[in-house]
Amino acid sequence: MTAPIELIGITRTYGEGEAMVRALDGVDLRIEAGEFVAIMGPSGSGKSTAMNIIGCLDRPSAGQYLFNGVEVARLDQDQRALLRRHYLGFVFQGFNLLARTTALENVELPLIYKGMAKAERIALARDALHKVGLDGREDHTPAQLSGGQQQRVAIARALVSQPMVMLADEPTGNLDTKRSVEIMELMQRLNREEGLTIVMVTHEEDMAAYASRLVVFTDGRVVRDEKVEARHAL
Amino acid sequence: MLFETVRLALTAIIRNALRSFLTVLGVVIGVAAVIAMVTVGQGSSEQVAANVEALGTDVLILRPGARMMGPGARDNAPAFKLADVEALEGLGALSAVAPVVSTSETAVFGNANRTTTVTGTTSAWLEIGGWEIARGRAFTATEDKSGANVCIIGETVRTTLFGATDPTGETIRVKAVSCQVIGLLTAKGAGSFGQDQDDIVVMPVRTVQRRLVGAQDVASISLQVAPGASTDRAIADVQTLMRERRRIAIGEDDNFSVTDMKEIASMLNSVNTVLTGLLSSVAAVSLLVGGIGIMNIMLVSVTERTREIGIRLAVGAQARQVLTQFLVEAVVLSVLGGVLGIVTGLALAAVAAQIMAIPFAPSLGVVAMAFGFSALVGVIFGYFPARAAARLDPIDALRHQ
Numbered sequence: 054m055t056a057p058i059e060l061i062g063i064t065r066t067y068g069e070g071e072a073m074v075r076a077l078d079g080v081d082l083r084i085e086a087g088e089f090v091a092i093m094g095p096s097g098s099g100k101s102t103a104m105n106i107i108g109c110l111d112r113p114s115a116g117q118y119l120f121n122g123v124e125v126a127r128l129d130q131d132q133r134a135l136l137r138r139h140y141l142g143f144v145f146q147g148f149n150l151l152a153r154t155t156a157l158e159n160v161e162l163p164l165i166y167k168g169m170a171k172a173e174r175i176a177l178a179r180d181a182l183h184k185v186g187l188d189g190r191e192d193h194t195p196a197q198l199s200g201g202q203q204q205r206v207a208i209a210r211a212l213v214s215q216p217m218v219m220l221a222d223e224p225t226g227n228l229d230t231k232r233s234v235e236i237m238e239l240m241q242r243l244n245r246e247e248g249l250t251i252v253m254v255t256h257e258e259d260m261a262a263y264a265s266r267l268v269v270f271t272d273g274r275v276v277r278d279e280k281v282e283a284r285h286a287l
Numbered sequence: 288m289l290f291e292t293v294r295l296a297l298t299a300i301i302r303n304a305l306r307s308f309l310t311v312l313g314v315v316i317g318v319a320a321v322i323a324m325v326t327v328g329q330g331s332s333e334q335v336a337a338n339v340e341a342l343g344t345d346v347l348i349l350r351p352g353a354r355m356m357g358p359g360a361r362d363n364a365p366a367f368k369l370a371d372v373e374a375l376e377g378l379g380a381l382s383a384v385a386p387v388v389s390t391s392e393t394a395v396f397g398n399a400n401r402t403t404t405v406t407g408t409t410s411a412w413l414e415i416g417g418w419e420i421a422r423g424r425a426f427t428a429t430e431d432k433s434g435a436n437v438c439i440i441g442e443t444v445r446t447t448l449f450g451a452t453d454p455t456g457e458t459i460r461v462k463a464v465s466c467q468v469i470g471l472l473t474a475k476g477a478g479s480f481g482q483d484q485d486d487i488v489v490m491p492v493r494t495v496q497r498r499l500v501g502a503q504d505v506a507s508i509s510l511q512v513a514p515g516a517s518t519d520r521a522i523a524d525v526q527t528l529m530r531e532r533r534r535i536a537i538g539e540d541d542n543f544s545v546t547d548m549k550e551i552a553s554m555l556n557s558v559n560t561v562l563t564g565l566l567s568s569v570a571a572v573s574l575l576v577g578g579i580g581i582m583n584i585m586l587v588s589v590t591e592r593t594r595e596i597g598i599r600l601a602v603g604a605q606a607r608q609v610l611t612q613f614l615v616e617a618v619v620l621s622v623l624g625g626v627l628g629i630v631t632g633l634a635l636a637a638v639a640a641q642i643m644a645i646p647f648a649p650s651l652g653v654v655a656m657a658f659g660f661s662a663l664v665g666v667i668f669g670y671f672p673a674r675a676a677a678r679l680d681p682i683d684a685l686r687h688q
Contacts, residue, residue, distance in 0.1 A: 110682035131605045138603025153302045163602040
């Protein structure tokens with residue numbers, strides 16, 4: 054059976070010649086449907102680079118990346134956009150919501166690009182906001198929401214298009230412990246109840262503990278990869 | 288999908304009201320400045336052309352003092368007398384001769400008064416200047432010679448002293464002279480140098496000499512070349528006669544001058560050419576400055592929005608969808624600014640034309656050029672930086688600071 058994500062010998066370099074930096078150096082990684090994978094590692098270990106390549110936000114310098122069995126390197130810019138549109142959802146450390154735009158409209162955005170009718174978009178966006186516990190905040194702009202609430206909006210936006218995989222890059226990096234725990238519990242619930250495959254980059258062990266599998270990067274390589282017992286069983 | 292993209296663009300415009308306002312303002316200023324400038328320029332150009340026509344190219348002006356002499360030099364030359372006028376009337380090359388004595392006096396009627404130019408002359412002056420009597424009559428031959436207490440007033444003086452009522456038959460007071468208004472001149476508007484030609488009271492020359500100026504001098508003499516006679520011939524005849532009358536020895540310079548209005552006309556025309564050229568360059572510079580303003584706002588806006596482009600790409604927008612949105616935004620803002628700029632520019636030009644008393648002369652070519660240039664700059668600088676951003680890998684666009 055093909056896995057949603059399969060990296061084979063992925064290398065990503067920046068710069069040229071003497072100044073060349075190897076952010077990823079021959080990474081092999083296979084992620085199965087329904088997994089909740091936490092990627093850890095020190096700064097500069099290549100964990101975020103790996104995440105960006107998985108999300109088709111960045112392209113590898115060498116190696117093969119199969120998404121659902123499809124060789125991503127063969128896709129052009131527009132096809133990669135379609136892949137993101139239909140199969141991937143992103144949550145970033147800095148939230149990356151559109152400013153001066155309501156929570157509902159932010160969540161609607163991926164559906165607009167899917168070509169969905171307005172009424173259907175609103176219904177789905179409301180539903181997604183309900184799932185992340187933001188009922189009643191639909192008309193708030195990011196500036197009117199707390200950091201935790203903004204990250205929930207971002208999660209709702211990642212969920213709303215019913216992606217195959219949700220990618221989260223340091224989703225709790227800008228939040229205090231209490232909000233972080235809420236976000237992690239939310240993600241764990243989505244993984245367990247909805248069967249959503251989640252790949253999360255974090256440098257906090259407390260957050261990684263919510264995942265079912267831990268992958269550790271050092272110097273652009275995978276140095277540890279093991280199934281773990283998720284800490285907070287619901 | 289296109290509809291949705293257009294809606295996204297309009298939403299973005301409204302959401303970023305300040306940025307949109309500044310962009311539109313840039314276009315408005317560029318377009319309005321050029322249109323106002325060029326329209327005023329063309330209006331004054333038309334005005335000059337009309338003035339040149341009105342000057343009458345068969346008119347000569349005779350003044351005491353040689354031409355091109357410094358101030359004061361003219362004072363040493365003896366003034367003309369009415370006898371000179373009579374002598375000139377004998378020349379066959381001239382069809383009309385009019386003495387001119389001007390002074391500035393206050394005309395009073397009832398409670399109203401106005402300080403105006405009082406010109407003492409004869410009815411020949413009306414003929415030479417192409418003046419028409421709107422109401423009443425011109426001076427009779429007797430009045431021309433006698434110095435009767437009568438006057439003909441210009442439209443501006445009539446408006447100030449009489450309002451809308453008929454002035455003929457009324458008596459006005461000019462300095463210490465009471466004179467009866469016998470006629471009203473047809474309005475001429477602004478003169479070649481912007482002066483109000485209708486701000487005038489015309490009286491018989493002797494009346495002005497005796498009662499207002501208190502001297503027998505004639506400041507200048509207007510001459511009209513007879514139909515069919517050559518201007519050069521007329522000038523030569525006048526010079527010969529005046530040298531004789533003023534007893535100028537052979538070899539001595541003239542102590543008077545004859546100005547041909549044709550020369551003034553050609554001078555005005557060349558001044559006008561320079562003026563038009565100047566206005567065009569100023570307009571070109573404003574267009575350029577306006578263009579740079581638009582460019583700046585668009586560039587700053589796109590830099591600021593590169594992260595937004597990254598977000599849109601990350602959630603699955605294709606580059607061309609993002610581009611269409613930015614293009615629509617740029618077009619809407621540029622067109623909106625262009626239209627407002629045209630309206631503002633034309634309004635400014637109309638007000639300026641009113642104040643400067645010149646014709647309002649809008650030109651489709653200039654409007655189209657100013658609008659086209661600004662819109663083009665707006666669209667190009669809204670579109671191309673956005674295109675560069677949309678071609679980035681989404682992660683680079685997202686990391687953009």
